[in-house]
Amino acid sequence: VKLAREGIITFDEENASVDIELENLLTFKGKKKGDVTTGTFKTKTLALSYPGYGSTKVTTNLEMFQSGGKMAVTGEVRFKETEVQYESRFLDVSKDSDIIIISKEDKEKKENDNFIQNTFLDIKIVSDDAIVYKVDAGEIEMKPDITVRKDFEQSQKITGKIKILEGMYDFADKRFVIKEGAVAFRGQAGTNPLLDLHVEYDEIDDVIIMIKI
Numbered sequence: 001v002k003l004a005r006e007g008i009i010t011f012d013e014e015n016a017s018v019d020i021e022l023e024n025l026l027t028f029k030g031k032k033k034g035d036v037t038t039g040t041f042k043t044k045t046l047a048l049s050y051p052g053y054g055s056t057k058v059t060t061n062l063e064m065f066q067s068g069g070k071m072a073v074t075g076e077v078r079f080k081e082t083e084v085q086y087e088s089r090f091l092d093v094s095k096d097s098d099i100i101i102i103s104k105e106d107k108e109k110k111e112n113d114n115f116i117q118n119t120f121l122d123i124k125i126v127s128d129d130a131i132v133y134k135v136d137a138g139e140i141e142m143k144p145d146i147t148v149r150k151d152f153e154q155s156q157k158i159t160g161k162i163k164i165l166e167g168m169y170d171f172a173d174k175r176f177v178i179k180e181g182a183v184a185f186r187g188q189a190g191t192n193p194l195l196d197l198h199v200e201y202d203e204i205d206d207v208i209i210m211i212k213i
Contacts, residue, residue: 056082140167
């Protein structure tokens with residue numbers, strides 16, 4: 001890891017400025033003047049991976065603005081060559097420490113937390129090619145085109161869809177083949193997406209199961 005050019009960091013009691021570019025990794029520029037902070041964070045096909053979870057190359061272009069206790073983040077996150085390998089180790093997912101389950105009580109508490117009250121988000125999430133979810137039981141290819149939006153004092157909402165390109169999954173000694181489908185988000189409170197899948201049972205000809213939730 002090395003600097004692509006000379007970096008700049010200046011600061012005093014009230015003001016600060018940062019301009020750093022790491023070669024083939026990321027660029028960060030930020031300024032602080034009084035209680036106002038602005039910044040941009042960019043990456044270009046930054047390779048990320050974690051054993052047992054997956055790998056990807058991510059390009060980001062995010063703008064940040066903070067004034068007092070309020071913060072806004074806008075921009076785009078774009079994935080490429082992504083493979084997700086994570087699979088829960090427990091039949092009861094509530095026992096899996098990697099999965100967070102939010103109860104009604106938790107939700108009521110979070111409505112009063114700092115993130116809910118003081119954060120604005122408008123971030124588009126897309127992928128240049130198919131994201132592959134690959135586990136022992138099967139493989140599914142999907143392509144997201146969604147936007148995460150959150151207004152001050154409101155919970156985040158999602159619009160857009162995740163297109164299911166194809167896939168197969170083995171369950172209870174049976175193989176199901178996903179021909180196509182989509183998960184559509186309508187920007188409603190809570191996630192609550194619409195699911196439309198076209199699935200064929202691999203051992204019975206001409207049987208198509210359509211699931212719409």
